[in-house]
Amino acid sequence: MRKTFGALPELFFMGVGMFWIAESYFTLGSVNYFAILVTWLLFLQLFYKNRLAGLVYGIAFGSFSVYMLLTIITGYYESVTSFSITDSVILGAGLFATGIVMAVAMVYKYVTAKADYDESVLTVTY
Numbered sequence: 001m002r003k004t005f006g007a008l009p010e011l012f013f014m015g016v017g018m019f020w021i022a023e024s025y026f027t028l029g030s031v032n033y034f035a036i037l038v039t040w041l042l043f044l045q046l047f048y049k050n051r052l053a054g055l056v057y058g059i060a061f062g063s064f065s066v067y068m069l070l071t072i073i074t075g076y077y078e079s080v081t082s083f084s085i086t087d088s089v090i091l092g093a094g095l096f097a098t099g100i101v102m103a104v105a106m107v108y109k110y111v112t113a114k115a116d117y118d119e120s121v122l123t124v125t126y
Contacts (some may be wrong), residue, residue: 007046008102008105009058009102009103009105009106009109010042010045010046010106011046012098012099012102013042013061013099013102013106014039014042014043014046016095016099017035017039018039020032020038020039021035021036021039041057042057045057049113051110054106054107054109054110054113055110055111057106058104058106058109058110059103059107061099061102061103062099062100062103062104062106062107064099065096065097065099065100065103066096066100068092068099069093069096069100072089072092072096073089073093075089076089
């Protein structure tokens with residue numbers, strides 16, 4: 001159970017990435033290779049737990065989430081208020097606020113992790 005909570009930020013962003021892949025495929029009819037790459041890199045991060053990559057991913061996802069949250073909030077004040085706009089703003093703000101929390105948890109996890117490796121993280125020894 002504790003390992004699942006430890007991997008929750010990666011799993012959250014992988015879920016968002018899979019939604020991004022499905023959304024672009026079903027609405028545009030094309031494959032979003034960038035979304036596939038981001039999701040695959042997070043999948044690899046889940047197993048290898050590279051400290052530097054985890055910090056970079058956490059900071060990048062946190063910055064993107066803050067930017068999108070600010071974009072949603074400023075777009076709400078510029079638009080005409082209606083029920084559908086309010087619903088989408090609440091849903092988007094909740095998603096990106098959760099993204100900020102997950103990014104902070106990811107950065108905290110990899111800042112406090114020990115990095116005492118003698119070999120490369122990607123090698124396997126028997």
